[in-house]
Amino acid sequence: MAKESRYRNRIELLQGTLDLLILQTLQWGPQHGYGISQAIRVNSGEVLRVDTGSLYPALHRLERHGWVSSDWKISDNNQRVKVYQLTAKGKKQLASERSRWEQLSEAIARALNPQGEGGEA
């Protein structure tokens, strides 16, 4: 039950999609966890809300893979925040995840609208 409530309020992201979104967000520059979640929300037109229970494990996992690196910085209002940054390895990963995502969405789009090939089949 607790398990269910944990997932109820969010759109299930496909496996690996969150990684892609994070990497993409970090392409604009270093950012902290809260900032990343806000950016994803705003950039998706308030559709995607990233659950903290997914965001932080994902950030720490990406860091362990060496795709992002982290640093403690002092924020504008003088507070210590942990800031994540894309690494060179992360950039490569982003490119490959992007192309995979494009292939996938194209395939899904085709599967959802099969008119073109429908006549031939």
Next chain:
Amino acid sequence: MRLWGRRRDEELDEEVRSHLRMAAQERVERGETPEQAEAAARREFGNVALVKEVTREMWGWAWLRQFTQDLRYGLRTMRRGPGFTAAAVLTLALGIGANSAIFSVVNAVLLRPLPYPNAGRLVRIRRVDPRGGNVGGTVSYPNFTDFREQAPGLEHAAAYSDSYAWLGGGGEPERIEGVYASADLFPTLGVSPALGRAFTPEEDRPGAPLVAVISHGLWQRRFGSDGGIIGREILLDGDKTTVVGVMPRGFNFPLGRKSNDFWVPLGSSGYGEMLKNRRANNHSVIASLRQGVAVGQAQAELDAVNERLASQYPEANAGAAARVTELQSDLVGDVRPALLVLLASVSFVLLIACANVANLLLARAAARGREMALRTALGATRGRIVRQMLTESLLLSAAGGAAGLLVASWALPLLVAADPGNIPRVSEIDLDPRVLAFALFVSLLTGVLFGLAPALKVSRPDLNKSLKGGGRGSAGGPARSRVRSLLIVSEVALSLVLLVGAGLLIRSFVALLGTPPGYDPSQVLTATLDVSRAVYPEPERFFQQVGARVRELPGVEAAGMTSLPPLSASDTSVEFRIEGRPEPQPGSAPVARPLAIDEDFFRAMRVPVRKGRALGEQDTGRSLKVVVVNEELARRYFPGEDPIGKRLILYHTYAKSEPAPYEVVGVVSDVRHRGLNVPASPEFYVSYLQMAPPRMTLVVRSATPNVAGLAASVRGAITEVDRGALVWDLRQMDERLAESVAPQRFNTLLLGLFALVALALAATGILGVMSYTVAARTHEIGIRLALGATRADILRLVVGRGMLLTLGGVASGTAAALGLTRLMSSLLYGVSTTDPVTFVVVAALISVVALIACYVPARRATQVDPLIAMRYE
């Protein structure tokens, strides 16, 4: 790692805090009050602890962190329930301890390689004679040399004979045990003396100067670890013998005997004549295989050699074969089945112990339902809870294992002290790393075994019910009670199998003790007199004098002598001919065991004469040669005929005897010379005056039950005749008999003990489950009583359910036992593996015990006060 882990923890905390702060700040900027903003930010964030937890899992060390957490939690749980913990750990300690103890015996005797460098390549070569007779598998010396020279797969081969010697020099001669061996013995085993050298092939020849290699123990004990022992002369059987080597500490060969103190060359011994005799199958043979040669290949080579020998020397070898077996399996051949049965039984005990602990855990799991529900509500996943529960059960089993090792280290000396005498390498039994690894493995296995079912149950609680209700609730639902029922059924079944095994052994043992040995062993004293090694011009006169002197002693009813008392290890058979019958085909000549006795032997041992007469004073060295045969010989070689008056041609019996006809004058009843469980083979008795034996055993029948008191006066009478007389083995016949059944007693006692423990554990298990059921159903019982059920109804309800499970256990246990007892058939005597009496009695015994175990909680159920019961909860 810990420090680093803590820093990461702190950083994660800070990261989360800064997240919350920023989220709150943004809300404040949008116009919310700081309190509202903070609460909203928290709500939005979700379960902080859970987020941290899943984030930490990304670090890779999650399992370790969780494990230490579970460990700490488990330890706390153990401390909180000391009664439960003690019961579980004790039960497990008993099971694991008994298993480790029996496994250390199996390890030392069956698994550990023989203590020789060539251990892996050593084989025993036994002669297999279809006529029987040669039970020891010994080989004649000429055959042995042919084996060695003609089988290329053998690297070395050695012949040896167990023997003894009287070690002189200073005070009374000491009887020490040792071996006559060919010079190849040491290269075959791959060992060399620690001091000096082994004897050479040149010293292993007739006429060579006498040399000996002695044991480390003898060197220490008799020669004060004198470094100058090499080259010194010692007196062995009165002969000056030069010590050429001292073996390393702990060396022993052959291992069938607890210790051996000397090894002397076979070739230079007084057995020169025998070594040329192809029919004197008197030597044990071992060999080491060449690298890469398999036992099967050696067997094929020896088969070929044997075939040649059979056609070349049919009178000695027709029909005989040679069998090659690994030395280790040859050595443990007899004890292996018994040890494996014991190991299997003791593992059954452990299984029952596991079932009991699982029961305890299940009962406790029900009580902990609320705790688990709470943890689940707080975000613990199912896997996490299973892991935590398994950690707890592994903690229990680890504690049980540690305590079990204590039990084993305490039980092992007892086990070794109870050594029935037939277990080789008993002195090597210890708790070595392999036993420790075994105990660890068994502990882990049991932990998972008894922990998994309760863990799976507990991790699937009904949250609402558990949290709202008192947490004690109902009996735990049908699924949980099904597991409990299964545990009861299997406990009953397992203990039934053990009890049947023990019952069969007890019945065998009773049958064994009830077997008439063919003589009356009570109030009989035996003492062996050796004349082979001492100088007696007329040994017969010495025996006669001793006999006469002992007969005069007060309290002596009769005193006789025999060359081979019942139950002595030695075993020889000889061929003979029956006068007037055609010469038998080679390999099919009649064989029998020869015994030399005096005229009083049958009377002293109370061996009844069936036909004709016993030997008497009229049978002397100068009178007609006569022989008395046993019933088995008469049955086998004179079927439907009266053997009295027939003549047997006996030869090759003792060194001095010539082939000569002996007239059969009597038939005596069979004596079980080789043990109560071995039917008599054909035997004949000849007067010692007509066939001089190298030693005689005095058998004295006491007129009073005080046999022990007679020992001193018997010894006195012997030394009166000769102060230098070599006497040993002064013992009561009862004792010898008891010793001969020691292996059976050992197995029976151990298996009986295991079965009793199993029964007690199963009874506790039933009692526990029924008590729990009654406690959990108090409410229901109260309602039933209130609705008019009588106390008898309640009693029937509870007992009925328990007995139903018991009957299920009895049925499945009987089925299992019917299959399993076949494996112990070699341990049984006079009783079949499916003996109905044992099965019925055991089933009845278990049912009665189960009935009592059900009745106690059932009675408590009838005393439930309906009012209190219904208010309860």
